[in-house]
Amino acid sequence: MTEKATQGRLEISDLSITYRKPRSDEVFTAVEGVSLTIEKGSFVTIVGSSGCGKSTLLLAMAGLIPKASGAIALDGQEVTKPGPDRAMVFQDASLLPWRTVHGNVRFALELQRWKRDDIDERAMRYVRMVGLGAFADYHPHQLSGGMRQRVNIARALCVDPDVLLMDEPFGALDAQTREVMCDELLRIWERDKKTAIFVTHAIDEAIFLGDRVVVMGRNPGHIRDVIEIDLPRPRTNAMLDSPAFVDYRRRLREYIAADLAALQMVEAIV
Amino acid sequence: MMAAILRRPAPLCALISFAVILAVWQAAVDFGFVKAFFISSPSRVAFELVRQVKNGELAANLSVTLYEFIIGLAFAVLIGGLLGLLASWSETVQHILDPFIWFKYSSPTIAFYPMFVAWLGLGEATIIVMAFLFAVTPIYANTLSGIKNTDPDLIRAAISFGARRHDLFFKVSLPASAPILIAGLRLAVGRALTGVVAAELFGAAAGLGYSMSYYGQKLRTTEMMASLIVIIILGVIFTQALAALEARVGAWRTGPGR
Ligand SMILES: Nc1ncnc2c1ncn2[C@@H]1O[C@H](COP(=O)(O)OP(=O)(O)O)[C@@H](O)[C@H]1O
Ligand SMILES: [Mg+2]
Numbered sequence: 001m002t003e004k005a006t007q008g009r010l011e012i013s014d015l016s017i018t019y020r021k022p023r024s025d026e027v028f029t030a031v032e033g034v035s036l037t038i039e040k041g042s043f044v045t046i047v048g049s050s051g052c053g054k055s056t057l058l059l060a061m062a063g064l065i066p067k068a069s070g071a072i073a074l075d076g077q078e079v080t081k082p083g084p085d086r087a088m089v090f091q092d093a094s095l096l097p098w099r100t101v102h103g104n105v106r107f108a109l110e111l112q113r114w115k116r117d118d119i120d121e122r123a124m125r126y127v128r129m130v131g132l133g134a135f136a137d138y139h140p141h142q143l144s145g146g147m148r149q150r151v152n153i154a155r156a157l158c159v160d161p162d163v164l165l166m167d168e169p170f171g172a173l174d175a176q177t178r179e180v181m182c183d184e185l186l187r188i189w190e191r192d193k194k195t196a197i198f199v200t201h202a203i204d205e206a207i208f209l210g211d212r213v214v215v216m217g218r219n220p221g222h223i224r225d226v227i228e229i230d231l232p233r234p235r236t237n238a239m240l241d242s243p244a245f246v247d248y249r250r251r252l253r254e255y256i257a258a259d260l261a262a263l264q265m266v267e268a269i270v
Numbered sequence: 271m272m273a274a275i276l277r278r279p280a281p282l283c284a285l286i287s288f289a290v291i292l293a294v295w296q297a298a299v300d301f302g303f304v305k306a307f308f309i310s311s312p313s314r315v316a317f318e319l320v321r322q323v324k325n326g327e328l329a330a331n332l333s334v335t336l337y338e339f340i341i342g343l344a345f346a347v348l349i350g351g352l353l354g355l356l357a358s359w360s361e362t363v364q365h366i367l368d369p370f371i372w373f374k375y376s377s378p379t380i381a382f383y384p385m386f387v388a389w390l391g392l393g394e395a396t397i398i399v400m401a402f403l404f405a406v407t408p409i410y411a412n413t414l415s416g417i418k419n420t421d422p423d424l425i426r427a428a429i430s431f432g433a434r435r436h437d438l439f440f441k442v443s444l445p446a447s448a449p450i451l452i453a454g455l456r457l458a459v460g461r462a463l464t465g466v467v468a469a470e471l472f473g474a475a476a477g478l479g480y481s482m483s484y485y486g487q488k489l490r491t492t493e494m495m496a497s498l499i500v501i502i503i504l505g506v507i508f509t510q511a512l513a514a515l516e517a518r519v520g521a522w523r524t525g526p527g528r
Contacts, residue, residue: 062430082430094427098445098522107441111431139522159431 007075007085008162008195010038010061015070017056027068029220030056034070036214036223040162041193045200045210047252049259053221054199058167061197062088074163084112087161089152089169095140101151102127102136108155126158127151129188146177153185163195170205179237182208186235203252207245208235215255224255310492318496327481332500334476335466338394342401343462347455350406354413364414374407380468392473397466404465405458412454416447449520456512463505 015034018027031053038044046054059065061072063081072079074086087108095104106123114122127136130150140148149169156164170178182205189196200206206213210229217224229248231239239245292312298304299311306314322328357364382403386396420443428442470479478497485493 064426064430082432084432088427088430090423090427090430093421093423096424096442096445098448107428108431110441111428111433111437141522155431 008040009075010036010163010195010197011071011073012036012038012061013071013073015057015060015072016068017053017060017065018068029068031060031221034221034223036226038195038197040075040195042211043189043196043198043209044212044214045198045206046214046216047200047203047206047256048216048221048224049218049256049263050201052216052218054216055167056221057216058088058165058197058199061163062086062165084159085161086163086165087156087159089149089156089164089166091149091152091168091172095148095151095155097140100137100139101132101143104140104151105155105158108159112159114159123158126154129157130154130184144177145173146181149173149181150184153188157188157194161194163197164189166196166198168199168201170200170202178202178205183237185209186233190234203249203256204240206252207231207248208240213248213252215252217255217259227251307489307491310495314492315495315499318492319499322496328496328500331476331478331481331497334474334480335470335478335501335504338397338470338477339401339462339466342398342466343405343458345398345402346405346409346458346462349402350409350458351413354410355417357410357414358417367410371407371410374403379403379465383469383472387473393475397469397474397477400469401462401465405462408454408457408461412450412457413447416450416454417443420446449516452512452516452519456509456516459508459512460505463501463508467501 013035015031016029017031018029020026021028034057036044046057048054056065060067061079063079063083063086079086096107099107102120102123105126106119109119109123124133124136127133130153132147132150132154135143135147140151143151152169156166170181173181186209196209198206198209200209207229213227213229214223215225215227216222227248231242231244295309296312299306299309319328353363353367357367379400383396383400386399390396390399417439424442424446425438428438433441466477467479467482470477471483474480478501481497482494482501485491485497
């Protein structure tokens with residue numbers, strides 16, 4: 001079967017997103033004035049302290065929440081609702097607990113009305129690709145956290161999206177499993193280089209995975225900096241101790257430290 | 271079904287305690303501690319059951335009771351389920367139905383019986399309505415809460431993959447709430463049986479409840495007990511079958527699975 005040519009250039013301009021405060025007409029600005037261009041086939045990671053609007057930004061790209069102002073365009077098309085050109089990797093709570101591994105991957109294909117003839121086979125191919133061939137008939141509660149995230153990745157990839165949106169997909173995993181999953185994710189990504197946007201609060205993860213790291217700040221959520229990661233691919237664990245990596249890590253830590261200091265100041269005043 | 275009963279913890283203890291009760295009951299009568307007139311005895315009830323099977327009395331009463339039970343329950347499932355679905359989709363519908371549900375929850379259902387006797391007369395129609403009234407509340411309540419409280423993470427994930435309304439219902443909400451729906455059905459089955467028997471006690475021309483009230487008034491304890499035993503067995507079979515189904519369907523929630 002022929003995969004379609006890789007599309008997936010995202011252009012976000014002056015985007016703001018608000019939430020209505022519960023039981024009132026006031027609005028709360030979660031993200032303000034965000035502009036960012038993500039080239040097709042690039043891997044962008046987003047870091048920032050909790051509550052700075054990372055998830056909000058990602059949900060807007062997925063078309064799951066409305067924009068207050070500004071624009072998000074995917075290959076020139078305005079994003080207003082979910083579409084087959086984007087797929088989201090959630091945390092593990094989003095797997096259907098009554099379906100098997102294979103059934104969960106198949107679920108995405110069913111929803112996008114893939115032809116019935118090859119739907120089972122295609123789902124199985126992606127289950128194998130994430131290394132779960134032997135667990136196709138297991139239910140989510142019979143899997144480890146890492147395995148569940150593999151299912152989530154397979155489910156997102158099998159619909160052949162142009163853009164992969166990931167919101168702290170490894171957030172609930174232990175450090176060792178996270179490393180393995182990052183390696184695995186890059187191995188899969190290198191095959192067809194879909195545009196990937198990956199939210200995390202782990203600095204090392206952001207540097208290791210990304211071509212660029214977007215640093216977000218809070219009150220309201222905005223972009224503070226975009227750092228180009230000039231490390232060769234494929235990335236290896238040996239790079240974690242390279243001088244360049246250590247330097248990126250220090251720069252990013254300073255941002256987070258400043259964030260924390262600001263937060264403590266606010267708390268001291270209040 | 272049988273396998274499910276045997277797999278449950280300590281079925282042996284239950285069997286033994288049941289056997290002991292029967293033995294004590296039989297012995298109390300046989301050794302003259304209590305007069306058979308008051309409590310009959312297991313052997314008398316067993317012989318009476320055999321007699322009723324042979325002369326067709328049991329089949330006649332059982333079929334009437336089952337018929338009223340099934341029709342009443344079917345209406346409860348259809349109407350309670352439909353209203354529950356509508357209420358889960360529309361808050362307005364839910365608020366409109368709320369007061370009736372409060373009435374139903376806070377008043378004894380049997381108190382509506384005389385009203386239906388006045389409207390529909392003694393007999394089948396009133397008995398079916400009572401079965402319906404007893405059973406409809408848990409069906410409605412469980413349908414509403416099951417569908418409405420579907421995990422929002424699952425809904426959001428499905429929407430992100432392009433799920434439409436009917437996908438969300440048939441592929442997410444319905445399977446997610448299947449265990450709750452079956453739990454509602456289990457409650458409804460027990461209550462529908464209560465409704466049928468209670469209504470039959472007060473005014474009927476046939477049925478197990480009628481048989482109990484008929485023999486009860488004539489102080490024929492053994493015949494009355496025979497019908498009581500059949501009702502108990504019916505109730506146990508229905509609720510255990512549904513409990514087994516519930517465990518099967520809900521295995522993904524807790525279960526060891528494979
Ligand atoms: N559904 C919502 N309704 C109201 N406020 C929300 C909602 N979701 C998030 N927020 C608020 O928006 C801000 C950004 O949230 P989020 O995007 O989840 O941050 P992050 O993912 O970076 O932790 C937070 O202050 C949060 O309280
Ligand atoms: Mg978040």
